[in-house]
Amino acid sequence: xAEPAPGRLYVVATPIGxxxxxxxxxxxxxxxxDLVAAEDTRHSGRLLRHLGLERPLLALHEHNERERMxxxxxxxxxxxxxxxxSDAGTPLISDPGFPLVRACHAEGIPVxxxxxxxxxxxxxxxxxxxxxxxxxxxxxxxxxxARRELLAGLAGETATLVFYESSHRIADSLEDLCQTLGAxxxxxxxxxxxxxxxxxxxxxxxxxxxxxxxxxxxxxGEFVLVVAGAPQAEGEDGAExxxxxxxxxEAGVSLRQAAAAAARLAGVKRNQAYRRALELxxxx
Numbered sequence: 001x002a003e004p005a006p007g008r009l010y011v012v013a014t015p016i017g018x019x020x021x022x023x024x025x026x027x028x029x030x031x032x033x034d035l036v037a038a039e040d041t042r043h044s045g046r047l048l049r050h051l052g053l054e055r056p057l058l059a060l061h062e063h064n065e066r067e068r069m070x071x072x073x074x075x076x077x078x079x080x081x082x083x084x085x086s087d088a089g090t091p092l093i094s095d096p097g098f099p100l101v102r103a104c105h106a107e108g109i110p111v112x113x114x115x116x117x118x119x120x121x122x123x124x125x126x127x128x129x130x131x132x133x134x135x136x137x138x139x140x141x142x143x144x145x146a147r148r149e150l151l152a153g154l155a156g157e158t159a160t161l162v163f164y165e166s167s168h169r170i171a172d173s174l175e176d177l178c179q180t181l182g183a184x185x186x187x188x189x190x191x192x193x194x195x196x197x198x199x200x201x202x203x204x205x206x207x208x209x210x211x212x213x214x215x216x217x218x219x220x221g222e223f224v225l226v227v228a229g230a231p232q233a234e235g236e237d238g239a240e241x242x243x244x245x246x247x248x249x250e251a252g253v254s255l256r257q258a259a260a261a262a263a264r265l266a267g268v269k270r271n272q273a274y275r276r277a278l279e280l281x282x283x284x
Contacts, residue, residue: 004079006109012083013090013116017195019050023116027051034080037072039087039096062096069100076109090118094138094164119193123224127188128202133159133267140173151180158267161227167220174209186228192221241266245277
């Protein structure tokens with residue numbers, strides 16, 4: 001007898017606060033799967049009840065995912081469908097699930113995303129800072145020395161920086177950011193996104209530190225910190241842009257494609273790269 005075709009793993013994004021953000025497709029997938037692998041079954045159970053659903057739940061979190069993964073893979077090998085959810089937002093983004101998804105790919109088990117809420121993308125979208133290039137570092141280290149070491153290494157990063165932080169460490173992290181990146185660096189503090197006490201404040205790091213220190217309410221909840229990248233050195237972006245454009249144009253790449261690729265590599269706007277490509281082409 002032939003073995004059954006493998007099932008499918010669905011990576012399902014769930015609300016980060018406002019339950020109205022659940023997508024119609026996420027609800028449909030959760031309603032039909034054979035199992036929901038959840039970071040916290042109590043939390044996900046409340047979501048399912050809110051949606052009027054009742055599905056088998058299995059706890060899969062950072063402390064047990066290696067051992068529980070085999071149980072999930074066994075169901076998938078048998079042809080069942082499984083939904084992977086985290087407590088909030090998109091699974092695997094600073095949440096468990098990576099070993100399971102990687103194992104599914106290794107075994108040829110289909111993996112499908114059910115996209116939706118993400119605190120990372122939500123914060124970027126309202127930060128007022130550049131979003132064409134960003135670096136996400138998840139949660140900053142808990143130990144002060146390790147945190148400062150990481151931030152010092154990012155002082156010259158020109159892409160926008162994004163961090164998650166907890167209420168217990170938000171003030172300390174802001175102080176370390178001021179010391180390593182400079183109190184004048186522009187940033188956005190996004191707290192309790194999509195929830196009742198949602199707060200988004202855009203200001204220099206020093207001003208955010210003072211604000212959080214003076215108002216205990218602003219040290220409660222869950223935080224996303226979005227920090228402007230370091231300014232590029234005078235002439236650095238232009239020299240790098242010219243170098244990349246010249247190489248691409250010489251290789252026979254079209255003007256538009258060369259501009260798009262060079263903009264990404266040099267970290268500049270596409271229209272700036274296109275104008276410079278025209279100048280280089282006209283100049284031979």
